[in-house]
Amino acid sequence: MSGEKFESSHGLEHHGIRNVSGAYWNLATPSLVEEVIKRREGHLSHLGPLVVSTGHHTGRSPNDRFVVRQGESAKNIWWGKVNKEFSPENFDRLYHKLLAFLQGKDIFVQDCYAGADPAYRLKVRVITTQAWHSHFARNMFIQAPRQELADFVPEFTVINAPRFHADPEVDGTRSEAFIIVNFEKKVVIIGGTSYAGEIKKSIFSVLNYLLPRQGVLSMHCSANLGKGGDVALFFGLSGTGKTTLSADPGRALIGDDEHGWSDNGIFNFEGGCYAKVIKLSASAEPEIYETTRRFGTVLENVAMEYATRRIDLDDDSLTENTRASYPLTHIPNIVRSGMAGHPTNIIMLTADAFGVMPPIARLTPEQAMYHFISGYTAKLAGTERGVTEPQPAFSSCFGAPFMALHPSVYGNLLKDKIRRHHVSCWLVNTGWTGGPYGVGSRMKIQYTRAMINAAISGRLVGVEYETDPVFGLHLPKSCPDVPAEVLNPRNTWADQEAYDRQAVELARAFRRNFVDYADAVSDSVCAAGPPAG
Incomplete structure (x- = not known):
């Protein structure tokens, strides 16, 4: 069904949704914008973008995310702080309460794909109670051709109702907000939060469960394509420059956030940014x-x-x-198919607020796996409640909140693919130099771009390297268009003994963090981290 409104629950009975006021199917962007304005969900700004507010929740609610512990998935999920279990009984009760809430409401439906590669794409149906969330889903997922909508049968469904609130004492949630994935029933339910990112990240979590079991590495990364056909991947947490650095006018953007790496090459999960x-x-x-x-x-x-x-x-x-x-x-320069070949270079980004990580370092396959599983960056003062000074932050696979399986599953897939396809790997610090946050300065973006361009173009292959004694990383002694003194962070500090103390303390934080993963990886990977000192 495409661009239609039904004055009933037509087509929604499969999901248990009945007696809605109206169902709007696969509305195009102009129609959705009209609905948003008519319903006072947002405002048009100068030149046409839609401005919306998410209210109390202005970011994801990871503590309110659950996975139903049931069936085959129960033995495969990486249970713990990331994937908190939810009972099937509580899910069924909450789901039926949600269905009752939807009665008499208008419903917006988008049928779309997650995954540009037809061999691995997932058919997704997004059902929302607000038009702007349907607009968001239309932007973010891959739009199905109109001729395929008539026979569209979803493989996973997201039901998003921000104004439906859970009762924690009755429903087993932590708060009135919830994001619950049920792999057995192939459905995600979201309530109590208007933050649209929950929609896209819930399906990312689903793909992170399904694809590795097919030999496909699912990745929280951006990707672009050079004019010579070389692919570069950029891993990094929020604030490290993943989106900015992959949007290079000289290279075509494949995608800015979520990709798969199959035996055929790289493919984008999304249709938007x-x-x-x-x-x-x-x-x-x-x-x-x-x-x-x-x-x-x-x-x-x-x-x-x-x-x-x-x-x-x-x-x-x-x-x-x-x-x-x-x-x-x-974006003017994109890879419209969302697919490309195997990567030539992988760049792992960190924003080190302590000013001790090198601006660029070459990684061995074992070091790449170590830093991939570590997923290091730093939290700055003021970014979270209670954070008054920089703190190390580790998020395995540069996306722990979305990883359904143990990090070693993704790490081993990465290491195997790096070796098989002879990929060059780099660690790049977009954070501080010359001292920690408050003393030093943020690395100049033109230097970071110059280092990445040199790495991708192969101009760092023949230069001389030195080994950092604290982190065991290989640092180039020269790089085109970058002052030599910038390349070794110790040389940028006025007080080099203070650098040594700070570097040793951060290395200890790396080792403490990796203890949780050591039993699941090889000894060579464990040894690829900062040497004990």
Whole structure:
């Protein structure tokens, strides 16, 4: 069904949804924008982007995410802090309460794909109670051709109802918000939060369960393609520059956040981007900046002056986590198929606020697996409640909140593929140099781009390297367009003894963190981390 409204639950009975006021199926973007405005869910800004607010929840709620412990998945899921178990009985009760809540409501449906490669794509149905969330889903997933919609049978369904709140004492949730994945019933239910990122990340979690069991490495990374056909992957947590650095005018963007690596090569999971836009620079990030001025973009929690309808990307009064959701076609230089060959280079990004990690280092396959499983970056003061000074942060596979299986599963797949396809791996610090946060300065983006371009182009292959004694990393002594003194972080500190103390302390944090994974990986990978000292 395409672009239609039914004054009934037509087509939704399969999901147990009955007696809705109206069902809007696969509305196109202009129709969805009209519905958003009519329903007062958002506002049009200057030049056409839609501005919406998510209310209390301005980011993901990882503590409210659960997985139903049932059936075959129960023995495969990596249970613990990331994948918290939810009983089938509690799920069934909450699901039926949600279905009752939907009665008499208008429903918006988008039928779409997750995964550009037809051999591995997942048919996804997104059912929402708000038009702007349907718009978001249309942006973020891959739109199914109109001729395929008539026979579309979903393999997984997301039901999103922000105004439906759970009762923790009765329903077994932690709060009134919930994101619950049920692999047996092939459904995700979301309530109590309007943050749209929960929709896309819930399906990412599903793919992270399904694809590795087919030999496909699912990855939280961006990817781009050079003019010579070389593919580069960029791993990194929020704030490390993953989206910014992959949006290179000289290379075609494959995708900015989620990819699979099969025996055929790389493929994007998504049809859009979900970029962080706080203090976005028109000069440093021109392609992303332009998307904030185009019809079809959804601007989440971005401040707007209502008299002129002009947005202010520097205003963080609602949240520091302002976002833009836009289709990939808003970027001028993209790989339209969403697929490419095997990567030539992998770049692992960190924003080290302690100023001791090197700006670029070459990694062995074992070191790549170690740093992939570690997933290091740093939290800055003020980014979270209670964080008053920089703190090390580790998120396995650069995306722990979305990993359904043990990190070693993804790590071993990565190491095997790196060896099989002779991939060069690099660790790049986009954080601080010359001292920690508050003393040193953020690494200049032009230096980071120059280092990445040198690595990708092969210009770092023949240069001389030195081994960092604290982290065991291989540091180039020279790099085109980068001052030599920048390449060794110790040389940038006025007090080099203070550097030594800080570096040793961070190395200890790496070793403490890796204890949880040591039993599941080889001794050679354990030895690839910072040497004990």
